[in-house]
Amino acid sequence: MYQYKCMNQIAKFGLDHFTRDYAEVEEIEEADALLVRSAALHDMEFPKNLKTIARAGAGVNNIPLGKCAEQGIVVFNTPGANANGVKELVLAGLLLAARDIIGGVNWVQSERMNEEISKLAEKQKKQFAGHEIEGKKLGIIGLGAIGVKVANAAVHLGMEVLGYDPYISVDAAWNLSRSIRHITNVDDIYRECDYITIHVPLLESTKKMINTEAIEKMKDGVVVLNFARDLLVDEDAMVLALKKGKVKRYVSDFPNPTTAGAKGCIVIPHLGASTEEAEENCARMAVKEVRCYLEHGNIKNSVNYPDCDMGIPSYPARVAICHRNVKNMLSQFTTILGQANYNIGNMTNKSRGDYAYSMFDLESPASRELVEQLEAVDGVLKVRVIC
Known part of the structure; x- marks a missing residue:
């Protein structure tokens, strides 16, 4: 079961795209994901469990992107939805x-209130x-x-x-x-x-x-x-x-x-995206991004991590790692996996600026010991076992 919290009112049309595997919660500490529109998050302390933030809109000035990246929190926006x-x-x-x-x-x-408004309009219209x-x-x-x-x-x-x-x-x-x-x-x-x-x-x-x-x-x-x-x-x-x-x-x-x-x-009082259709489109896209990331580990439209897609998991385990973009990270991951007798069925590594993202499909289930070994690598920010 995944849990999410809405920091602003999010269109029900979008939230309805969550499945029964998702539950809305009141406390941020319980959330795997935050959905936000304009709420300011810069002064917020994010819980360790938080994995993603989705902005139902394009601008992300209200979200501390660097802070989120350092905590392995993938931030999405919804370009084009509005x-x-x-x-x-x-x-x-x-x-x-x-x-x-x-x-x-x-x-x-x-x-x-002027009864002569029709005649007066003919005289006055030139000024407009x-x-x-x-x-x-x-x-x-x-x-x-x-x-x-x-x-x-x-x-x-x-x-x-x-x-x-x-x-x-x-x-x-x-x-x-x-x-x-x-x-x-x-x-x-x-x-x-x-x-x-x-x-x-x-x-x-x-x-x-x-x-x-x-x-x-x-x-x-x-x-x-x-x-x-x-x-x-x-x-x-x-x-x-x-x-x-x-x-x-x-x-x-x-x-x-x-x-x-x-x-x-x-x-104009900031009406650009204030249409029923735009709010619904943004909410639907945000929910889709959150689901794709939480359920499959795939990233699309992130603003602080690289886009990365390995499709729907078909191996017994998929491990996703948010980490800093420094040398020898991939070799360290594969060494740990090899020494622990894990065979890699598929893998990818993408980078964006100071941060990178790696995913491994494994031919046997991932143990807690393996996760702890990966978390211990210097530069690793968050490790997730998707399945």
């Missing part, structure tokens, strides 16, 4: 920025007029699951789309419309595009990448959209650019004191 929901809100942001729709709606509300997005240039920084969907949808809306991503995946490249210009220098997007939307993860290298220098390279009257992370944009610089008229609109899905109510800012 991509369509975010894509649709980005398109809404484009349209809201192209015309002053919000200003127009607010004006109607303010005049709702704008431009069509068809024929305009849209620059997309980051062609992951969301960026690709935005790019393809924008092409169908008649926009000329420029995409920048030096690390574009094979899957993303295959899914990208042929009409999209793949840009190799992000400065070309800054110089050419009427609209710029950013879809990259928040890393030290991307923090405040849209800064004063970047903004100065942009066209006058540009519209910038940020539905990824607020810290990707230097928002003090952005507000100043709005005041000067360099930037026409800044559309953000991240309310904060800097942008809320600032001139030219359209700030």
Whole structure:
């Protein structure tokens, strides 16, 4: 029996994909797995029994990835599960920025008691007029699951789309419309595009990448959209650019004191993935990742350990080892197995940065003594007997 705890409300649609072999618990100390959305885990002490954390969403800034890796806790996210929901809100942001729709709606509300509102609207509507997005240039920084969907949808809306991503995946490249210009220098997007939307993860290298220098390279009257992370944009610089008229609109899905109510800012209350479908997709994917790891030892979509897949176990035992990525680890494991008279039917070893993951299918059941020998190897962080 496996046990899990939800740190936030997780869609029942996803939790229903757990089998009878799983039980939800109240205490973290009892859990093999945590499912989380926005709960902050940085100050949390993780029990020794905890094996995995699954984030029902893409961002993992609320999870201490290094700390988890050091404790042999594999952390998953759910890339692409909420991509369509975010894509649709980005398109809404484009349209809201192209015309002053919000200003127009607010004006109607303010005049709702005026019996002459119909006639007055014909006089006032000019102040809310704008431009069509068809024929305009849209620059997309980051062609992951969301960026690709935005790019393809924008092409169908008649926009000329420029995409920048030096690390574009094979899957993303295959899914990208042929009409999209793949840009190799992000400065070309800054110089050419009427609209710029950013879809990259928040890393030290991307923090405040849209800064004063970047903004100065942009066209006058540009519209910038940020539905990824607020810290990707230097928002003090952005507000100043709005005041000067360099930037026409800044559309953000991240309310904060800097942008809320600032001139030219359209700030949405973090609704990107807040759709019933997105929450269900994220929950279902998170549960699938947890089950695959706990039941078979396989890893897919981890953010602190390498992906690794040996299929469904078909040997009497499968042993999985989380360890540091240092020399001679694999040889030490095989030596221990050989000296203990275990024959290896199948094996794999994958690494990612400072950490690695090894799995061994054995032709006889794994003893407690064997596990203790493997745990004693310097650099081993967690040993699990899957079956």
